[in-house]
Amino acid sequence: MTASAPGLxxxxxxxxxxxxxxxxxxxxxxxxLAVVIVFLCVAVIGWxxxxxxxxVFALAALAFPTGPMAWLLAGLLAVVALGGYAQPPDWRFxxxxxxxxxxxxxxxxxxxLPVSGPVQLRVLGRxxxxxxxxxxxxxxxxxxxxxxxxxxxxxxxLSSPAFGIVAGAGLLLLVVxxxxxxxxxxxxx
Amino acid sequence: MTDTSSGxxxxxxSAGLVFGLVAGILLVGAGLLFSRPxxxxxxxxxxxxxxxxxxxxxxxxxxxxVGTTVAARTTSRADVAYSVEFDVPSEAEAIVVRLYxxxxxxxxxxxxxxxxxxxxxxxxxxxxxxxxLVRVDYRLxxxxxxxxxxxxxxPRSSRVIPPRLLPLRRxxxxxxxxxxxxxxxxxxxxxxxxFRDIGQFVPGDRLRRIDWKVTVRRGQxxxxxxxxxxxxxxxxxVLVVMDSRDEVAQLVTNRNSNxxxxxxxxxxxxxREAASSLASAYIASGDRVGFxxxxxxTRVLAPAGGSAQLHRLLPTIAQTRPFGAPxxxxxxxxxxxxxxxxxxxxxxxxxxxxxxxxxRVAGHRVVAVDTLPPTTTEGxxxxxxxxxxxxxxxxxxxxxxxxxxxxxxIRWHPMNxxxxxxxxxxxSRVARRRR
Numbered sequence: 001m002t003a004s005a006p007g008l009x010x011x012x013x014x015x016x017x018x019x020x021x022x023x024x025x026x027x028x029x030x031x032x033l034a035v036v037i038v039f040l041c042v043a044v045i046g047w048x049x050x051x052x053x054x055x056v057f058a059l060a061a062l063a064f065p066t067g068p069m070a071w072l073l074a075g076l077l078a079v080v081a082l083g084g085y086a087q088p089p090d091w092r093f094x095x096x097x098x099x100x101x102x103x104x105x106x107x108x109x110x111x112x113l114p115v116s117g118p119v120q121l122r123v124l125g126r127x128x129x130x131x132x133x134x135x136x137x138x139x140x141x142x143x144x145x146x147x148x149x150x151x152x153x154x155x156x157x158l159s160s161p162a163f164g165i166v167a168g169a170g171l172l173l174l175v176v177x178x179x180x181x182x183x184x185x186x187x188x189x
Numbered sequence: 190m191t192d193t194s195s196g197x198x199x200x201x202x203s204a205g206l207v208f209g210l211v212a213g214i215l216l217v218g219a220g221l222l223f224s225r226p227x228x229x230x231x232x233x234x235x236x237x238x239x240x241x242x243x244x245x246x247x248x249x250x251x252x253x254x255v256g257t258t259v260a261a262r263t264t265s266r267a268d269v270a271y272s273v274e275f276d277v278p279s280e281a282e283a284i285v286v287r288l289y290x291x292x293x294x295x296x297x298x299x300x301x302x303x304x305x306x307x308x309x310x311x312x313x314x315x316x317x318x319x320x321x322l323v324r325v326d327y328r329l330x331x332x333x334x335x336x337x338x339x340x341x342x343x344p345r346s347s348r349v350i351p352p353r354l355l356p357l358r359r360x361x362x363x364x365x366x367x368x369x370x371x372x373x374x375x376x377x378x379x380x381x382x383x384f385r386d387i388g389q390f391v392p393g394d395r396l397r398r399i400d401w402k403v404t405v406r407r408g409q410x411x412x413x414x415x416x417x418x419x420x421x422x423x424x425x426x427v428l429v430v431m432d433s434r435d436e437v438a439q440l441v442t443n444r445n446s447n448x449x450x451x452x453x454x455x456x457x458x459x460x461r462e463a464a465s466s467l468a469s470a471y472i473a474s475g476d477r478v479g480f481x482x483x484x485x486x487t488r489v490l491a492p493a494g495g496s497a498q499l500h501r502l503l504p505t506i507a508q509t510r511p512f513g514a515p516x517x518x519x520x521x522x523x524x525x526x527x528x529x530x531x532x533x534x535x536x537x538x539x540x541x542x543x544x545x546x547x548x549r550v551a552g553h554r555v556v557a558v559d560t561l562p563p564t565t566t567e568g569x570x571x572x573x574x575x576x577x578x579x580x581x582x583x584x585x586x587x588x589x590x591x592x593x594x595x596x597x598x599i600r601w602h603p604m605n606x607x608x609x610x611x612x613x614x615x616x617s618r619v620a621r622r623r624r
Contacts, residue, residue, distance in 0.1 A: 018273070018288075018308035020300050066204070071212035078216055078231045093227055101234040104212070108205035108242075108334040112285055117297035120304060123283040130333060134241070138234040145226060 023118035030113070033106050034062050037073070040099040044077050044092050061107065070107030074100035089146040097142055098135055105131055192344040195254035198329070200247050200336040209239045242335035247280030255325055255343045269312050271323045271346065275305035281329040287340075289324035315454065317352035317461045318510050321345055351507045352461035355609060357470035361597065361616040363529035364554045366423035373476075379421020390414035425476040426492050426525050429464045432534035432541045433457060433509045434484040439562045441569055441577055457510065459560040460533040463601045463609065464506045467531055472499045480505055481522050483534075483541060485512060492525055521547045529554045533601075535561040537580065542587040549594050556597040556616065559588065563604060 041054040054076055061069035081096035105127060113119065213236035220228030254276045269291075275284060284305045286298045290312045300308070312322065325343035330336075366373055378385055387403055398416040407415055439453040464480070471478045472494060479492035480502055488509065490501055521544045524530055530553050534541035542557075549555045561584070566574060592598050599612045 017296060018298065018310040020298055020304050020308070026297070026299065068208040068212075071208045074231075074235070075212055075216060078228055081231075082225055082227050089227070097231050097234065100231050101238065104205075104209045104235045104238060105333065107208065108203055111203055111205055112283075112328065112330050112334050112337055114285060114287075114297035114299065117299070119299040120283075120301055122301050122304070123299055126282055126301075127333060130238070130241070134234050134237050138230070138237070141233075142230040145230065
């Protein structure tokens, strides 16, 4: 037992929390995510009735991060951002391409992120770095694919037997390689 | 002193992985079904992220050790410095640390494993006595939050904080003092004290006590010798009786709480400070000091003197705290003959006052030390204010009754108009022979 004697008079509260370097409050992280998601919803959907549904999903995703609302919102935005069959992609598609990925990461992160308290920027930086590493090639590939497909019959390309076999095999591989091990491991809650 | 905990914990895949996978597959399926490559392209980063996260999941079970070291004051601003050390596997991308510090709200930090290797902070200490200073719970997060461990309860650092010692110079003494040596004058003839009188030499008197001038002046025959006689010295026996049955705070609305979440001084803080200061001061002046807790009969130290006794007294006093339901006493604890009794209590009930009354009637000098801190009535409703007023009046009546019986009263609080030291100095001037 080694500690000095306490002073008896009430003293002003002085806070000496552990120094963790550059950090940002978790509440600010949540606020930034909320602003980005709401902005994305308004930009992609516009001022129509569907926006209310999207905002409810967004609110639920932020308030109850253990649920699947973030991914439901990503699906909704993906459907809304669809253009015409043979039209070149507009900016909304690329926004949703990044937004859906961001919603996926937000849904994963908000599960363990505390409501308040500092979050080290280095931790957020790692998540964002992975986001960028995956997102940049995805944006470039999407631009190339959709530009190449623009003006052609997408229906004939995608409904050919060869494409169906390749897509089916890819799905099967995905299920065997990822889905079964994850389901065996079990979700956290 | 380091408190550690370690263990192996299982990585649990996040449900977010499953949701991401299902959403990606549904989007791909819908894209194929409705010939919409846009949906496949939107699903691609999600699926890649899921697969990337799953493939990078930690393969080994984490082993975490946390050490909390509470050291003595390191800066002039805080009382206790602590450090928390995590030794976590490299796969852990983040650690959510939940920190419970004494006197503060719970706080949570999210740090990476390199930063978590050493977290250090400082906390202020308001209360003395046994208390939990720091507690650390944590949760490990794998890549992208795709896998996590369940929240883990980490080590708790509990310490006994010694009370502050007030310097007390002049102290009251018992009505009668026993013993043949000590630092105080006795009324009996003997050695060591001040001059008493001149008397005829009797066998047993020391030759160096012969006063030759008086012998020459008064001696009426050969062999008549006169000696200078002196008082003997004696030590005082002091018994510090602490009433630790309850611990009340300044804020009345906190008095029903059994948690020390209040940041103001409590009655037991004052009692510990008073008991330790009195014990140190009396031991320093060569007296014998004993200790007794009214709440627990096992917490008893018989009166003794010397630094060894002080080293027994101070930890015993520091560890005093309310324990279980207070038991009602049939008769008061036995007090050594001629002892000065300090009774430290809030006097919120009649138990301690009854003890003081019985000891006073038995002839002991009793000093009742009121350790109730100044009352703060913030947040009280009018009926609660009325109830508090009744309790206060009953308490004052008890203290007045004790005073009328000859019990000395001291209000022990640093913010009091008269400091404890000045009140004790005033009592030290009261004649010892008062009955």
